[in-house]
Amino acid sequence: MKIATLKDVAKLACVDVSTVSRALNNTSYVHPDTKARIYAAVKELSYQPNVLARGLRQGKRHTIGVVVPRLHLAIFSEIVQGIESEARKLGYATLICNTEDDPKIEKECLNRLRNGFVDGIIIASTGRNNHLLRDIKSSGIAIAQIVRQQDPSITSIVADYEACGYEAVQFLAAKGCRQIGLINGSMQLAPYKGRYIGYSRAIQELHLVENCCECHLPVNSFEYGYECANRLLDNCPDLDAIIAAVDVQGLGAIRALKGQGISIPDQVRLISLTGHTVGGMLETSMTSLEIPAHEMGEKATKMILEEVEAPSGQKPSPQHLVFSSVLAEREST
Secondary structure, three states: OOOOOHHHHHHHHOOOHHHHHHHHHOOOOOOHHHHHHHHHHHHHHOOOOOHHHHHHHHOOOOEEEEEEOOOOOOHHHHHHHHHHHHHHHOOOEEEEEEOOOOHHHHHHHHHHHHHOOOOEEEEOOOOOOHHHHHHHHHOOOEEEEEOOOOOOOOOEEEEOHHHHHHHHHHHHHHOOOOOEEEEOOOOOOHHHHHHHHHHHHHHHHOOOOOOEEOOOOOOOOHHHHHHHHHHHHHHOOOOOEEEEOOHHHHHHHHHHHHHOOOOOOOOOEEEEOOOOHHHHHOOOOOEEEEOOHHHHHHHHHHHHHHHHHOOOOOOOOOOEEEEOOEEEOOOOO
16 A cells, blocks of 8 residues: 655645645645645545654654653652653653663663654663763753763752751651661662762761661662561661661561561651652551652753753753752651
8 A cells, every 4th residue: 555645645635745844834824725625635645744754854853752760659750740741831742761770771772762753861860871871962862860860961850869868867866766777779879879878977977876778679669678678677676767768668668567566656667768649648658758759850851851942052051950858747757
């Protein structure tokens, strides 16, 4: 079956190819009667415009790539909603890639996006493909880092993770806690490093003892929190508080505590450093430091599209925006 072309539409509508192009792209005035004939011809021939070719001609694809570690029970789901909402308002579509924090998958996603039709990429990076990101940026595709600032030469939108770690310890200490454990992640990832720095600073100021835990399970998972909580309890039988880096780890910690017959918050208090909406819906609702995830996604979109839409030679310099968190006290403390 022959695929209809712009010439076929022009022939059926008895107009020039240029008139069809102007009518379909709304680039200049075309008489309403002529437009009606063109649209009728498009419908009759089932003509599908070549979006990629048009994008290449115009220098825009009106699409943003979004690369995140995961969406299920993670703050990234709210961030992506903010990105999609703002992008849609501004006439852009989104393509979402989920990497599970695997650098190889991340590399494959980035190469597919750069060779596809995206104008920009918003990424929560593993930090293992910084050279590739700089290469993509130098090719003219805008890049913005979200949640994780792994490369200071690239625009970023993050939260103040160090303040989160510090404030959580101070909050728990004010409740009388003295054996405060931290479930954290890889120090190669900026948010986890920042959280540890804040936690450590507060612990030292209060003359307490650090009790941190990592394991080799996927860091943004229920299983990670469960395993780390059990290890913290083994290392410190007098543990009276647990700080989880993210909510899904906190969910695992709650299960571990209940599995050992430990009451929350009577025996052990629990707080998450990255609040997700699910935390307030649990049987034992979880205290957390809430970051404005939706707003961060919206802002990342505005910043990256500012760069996309800027004329060549007038691209903005890298910008770094830091959002503050707000403590939401619930039943777990």
